[in-house]
Amino acid sequence: MKIYKKIMNALAAVEKIVLVISTLLILVLTVGNVFSRKVIHRSWSFTEELVVAVFVLITLLAAALACREGELVSLTLATDRLPKKLKKPSVILITVLSIIFSVILFKYGMDKVITQLQNGKRTFVLNWPEWIFWSFVPIGAGCMILHFIEFCLDFCCKTDSAKNTDNSTKSNMNTITTDKKEAK
Template structure:
């Protein structure tokens, strides 16, 4: 279990690093484009393509990290009022349904990536292959699946709570 948690901690660290770099990229591109339009009177036409694609990546990776903490898994208003013995089965049910939904997202994202690869379609302004941007969907969905399962294991085995007691 400890090896599994170390692997998931490394994955979460990579996701956080990608989120930081992506947020800085969006900030630089957006501020630079505004500066360019107002001062130089020339717009950076490529920023829209990049910013939209990176926002998709940020959204899915942030959702994956929220899954890791159980923030995206359930509505506490309902689950907190349930008897203690029904909380674990409900957590498992919610995880199974969430994983099924995310697997569908992964499947259709991969289908779109493979279609874009086969067609050789490219973006309008940057002329980059579109599959690069569409690959953010299955990457984010894959991370979400892993973190949904991680949270369910942590919740059902009380791993996080035991770890917090050790640290205290």
């Protein structure tokens, strides 16, 4: 289990680095394009293709990291009210359903990548192979699957990250309850 956790920590670190670089890339491209349009009066036509593709990558990797923390796994409003003996089965059920969704996303993303590889389809402005951009979908879905499994194992084995998620959920619920009492 410790080796698995080290691998998942390394994957999360790579995901975070990719997210930082991708966000900086979007920032530079968008600001640069605005500057170019306003000052030089020439638009960078390639920015739209890159920004849209990289935004898909950012969205899916951020969702995967949220899965790791249990943020995407369940609606805590419902699961927090369950008796203790039903919490573990509900997390397992939600994880299974989430993995099924992610597997479907992965499958359709891979189908699209394979189709574009076979057709040799290219982007309009950059003339890059479109499969490069579509590969972000199965990459993100694969990361989500791994992190859903990681969270479920953490929760079922009650490791530190699952305990932290449980405690943060409880403190959030206490804050909400206190805020409601103060509002009355």
